[in-house]
Amino acid sequence: MRETPQSPEDQKRSLVEAQDGFIAAFGQMGSAWGISRTMAEVQALLYITGEPLCTDDIMERLRISRGNASMSLRALLDWGVISRAHKRGDRKEYFQADQDVWDMFRAILRERMKREVDPLLASLHEIRDKTNTELAAKSDAGRGKRPRDDDPELRQKIDEHNTRLDSMLRFFETIEALSQKFVSPAGRGLKIAATLLTSPLLAGGGRER
Amino acid sequence: MRETPQSPEDQKRSLVEAQDGFIAAFGQMGSAWGISRTMAEVQALLYITGEPLCTDDIMERLRISRGNASMSLRALLDWGVISRAHKRGDRKEYFQADQDVWDMFRAILRERMKREVDPLLASLHEIRDKTNTELAAKSDAGRGKRPRDDDPELRQKIDEHNTRLDSMLRFFETIEALSQKFVSPAGRGLKIAATLLTSPLLAGGGRER
DNA sequence: GAGAGATTTCAATCATTTCTGAAACGGTCG
DNA sequence: CGACCGTTTCAGAAATGATTGAAATCTCTC
Numbered sequence: 445m446r447e448t449p450q451s452p453e454d455q456k457r458s459l460v461e462a463q464d465g466f467i468a469a470f471g472q473m474g475s476a477w478g479i480s481r482t483m484a485e486v487q488a489l490l491y492i493t494g495e496p497l498c499t500d501d502i503m504e505r506l507r508i509s510r511g512n513a514s515m516s517l518r519a520l521l522d523w524g525v526i527s528r529a530h531k532r533g534d535r536k537e538y539f540q541a542d543q544d545v546w547d548m549f550r551a552i553l554r555e556r557m558k559r560e561v562d563p564l565l566a567s568l569h570e571i572r573d574k575t576n577t578e579l580a581a582k583s584d585a586g587r588g589k590r591p592r593d594d595d596p597e598l599r600q601k602i603d604e605h606n607t608r609l610d611s612m613l614r615f616f617e618t619i620e621a622l623s624q625k626f627v628s629p630a631g632r633g634l635k636i637a638a639t640l641l642t643s644p645l646l647a648g649g650g651r652e653r
Numbered sequence: 654m655r656e657t658p659q660s661p662e663d664q665k666r667s668l669v670e671a672q673d674g675f676i677a678a679f680g681q682m683g684s685a686w687g688i689s690r691t692m693a694e695v696q697a698l699l700y701i702t703g704e705p706l707c708t709d710d711i712m713e714r715l716r717i718s719r720g721n722a723s724m725s726l727r728a729l730l731d732w733g734v735i736s737r738a739h740k741r742g743d744r745k746e747y748f749q750a751d752q753d754v755w756d757m758f759r760a761i762l763r764e765r766m767k768r769e770v771d772p773l774l775a776s777l778h779e780i781r782d783k784t785n786t787e788l789a790a791k792s793d794a795g796r797g798k799r800p801r802d803d804d805p806e807l808r809q810k811i812d813e814h815n816t817r818l819d820s821m822l823r824f825f826e827t828i829e830a831l832s833q834k835f836v837s838p839a840g841r842g843l844k845i846a847a848t849l850l851t852s853p854l855l856a857g858g859g860r861e862r
Numbered sequence: 863g864a865g866a867g868a869t870t871t872c873a874a875t876c877a878t879t880t881c882t883g884a885a886a887c888g889g890t891c892g
Numbered sequence: 893c894g895a896c897c898g899t900t901t902c903a904g905a906a907a908t909g910a911t912t913g914a915a916a917t918c919t920c921t922c
Contacts, residue, residue: 452804452807455804455807455811456807458783458784459784459807459810459811459814461783462780462783462784462814462818463814465776465779465780465783466777466780466818466821468776469772469773469776469777469780470773472772472773472776473769473770473772473773476687476768476769477686477687477769478685478686478687480879480880480881481880482880482881491817491821492814492817492818494813494814494817498898499898499899500898508881508882509881509882509883510882510883510899510900511881511882511883511884511900511901511902512880512881512882514899514900514901515880515881515900515901518900535889535890535897535898536897536898536899537898537899543817545820545821545823545824546824549824559685560682560685560686561682563678563681563682564678564679564681564682567674567677567678567681568675568678570674571671571674571675571678574667574670574671574674575667575668575671595661595664598661598664598665598668601668602664602668604703605668605671605672605701605703608700608701608703608752609671609675609701611754612675612700612754614754615754615755615758689909689910689911690910691910691911707868708868708869717911717912718911718912718913719869719870719912719913719914720870720871720872720911720912720913720914721910721911721912723869723870723871724870724871724910724911727870744866744867744868744919744920744921745867745868745869746868746869
């Protein structure tokens with residue numbers, strides 16, 4: 445099995461095949477997230493080739509239109525996972541992917557939190573504020589001053605509703621704080637924490653219930 | 654502002670409004686993930702009302718078709734975030750959401766890992782195996798036995814390719830291990846870890862670079 | 863085992879997202 | 893300036909994904 449001495453041409457072809465496989469797998473996963481398949485594929489291509497490519501390279505390799513390539517590149521720049529590069533004596537713009545996998549996913553985590561969790565948290569807080577003033581719960585539960593035909597059953601439902609809302613709120617606030625810790629301050633935070641948590645040190649916590 | 658004594662009817666209306674807001678916010682976020690908006694809304698409805706609802710309740714409240722409700726409920730059951738319930742003397746099936754937010758998101762994490770990360774890891778391993786035999790890297794770099802017109806530049810590209818592939822592989826393996834730790838063994842793992850990591854104890858690590 | 867109610871399935875329809883191609887734009891060089 | 897080269901924008905086309913509604917299936921009960 446190991447005795448398949450390949451010609452450079454065969455090697456070249458195998459390499460390209462491997463790259464294509466990588467790109468396909470990555471694109472697949474990308475579409476399971478909010479990201480468009482093409483965008484993920486562009487990122488994968490830039491990462492796996494490792495060298496700066498221009499728009500035409502990408503169009504050709506991925507068989508996509510110029511517009512699509514341009515849009516995807518712009519989006520990736522916005523996400524902060526690729527950067528521009530220039531070649532001397534060449535007016536074209538080239539693009540290259542961040543070669544540090546952890547940095548790359550830190551950037552992605554940061555963006556996704558910003559786009560998905562933050563708005564949700566805002567909504568939840570808004571709703572909570574509203575129910576807090578309009579449907580004031582326990583806090584003034586002993587202060588009398590209530591409509592005389594107050595319904596205890598309804599009151600309880602409202603209290604429970606607020607409790608559930610608060611649980612959700614606290615959950616997302618914890619997640620938010622966690623991701624802040626990983627993403628923003630010290631660059632190595634995430635990697636270190638992950639390595640720590642995966643190390644045998646904490647293995648004792650992993651006992652079946 | 655606090656002196657708006659509300660009639661039970663007003664309270665009831667406010668409660669429903671708050672629920673609707675919650676459902677909308679949740680559905681919004683759901684669609685940013687791979688989940689369909691409706692599915693997220695059903696989950697939100699079941700969570701925030703806290704009581705078991707039947708298909709018709711859900712259809713009516715969310716204004717969706719029977720088929721859609723059925724499909725969404727089935728999917729949520731598959732994800733393991735809601736469960737069936739029955740009312741005495743009623744042939745209808747009722748559904749209720751897991752009321753523990755952390756359990757709920759543990760289930761979601763587990764499912765998403767299974768559906769998205771595991772297949773990716775499988776693909777990456779497959780690709781790596783292929784390039785390993787066909788484009789053997791450093792390991793036999795000194796064993797002579799190579800095509801005589803071996804191209805050193807190509808060789809280097811292949812090595813770099815394999816390095817990048819390995820980085821990505823190691824990253825996802827760490828993530829996989831991490832999520833295993835959180836998700837599968839002791840139920841409280843995730844919550845505890847999150848609380849720990851968010852506590853001031855580790856705050857020292859959060860210094861700007 | 864026939865009927866009634868409840869649930870699931872699925873082809874057709876509808877909505878949303880993604881992609882294309884061509885035109886508009888912008889900067890650079892002669 | 894004005895021709896050239898490259899990039900961005902955007903309206904419509906294509907692809908994909910979600911939803912419906914009605915028929916098929918299931919499952920109790922009598």
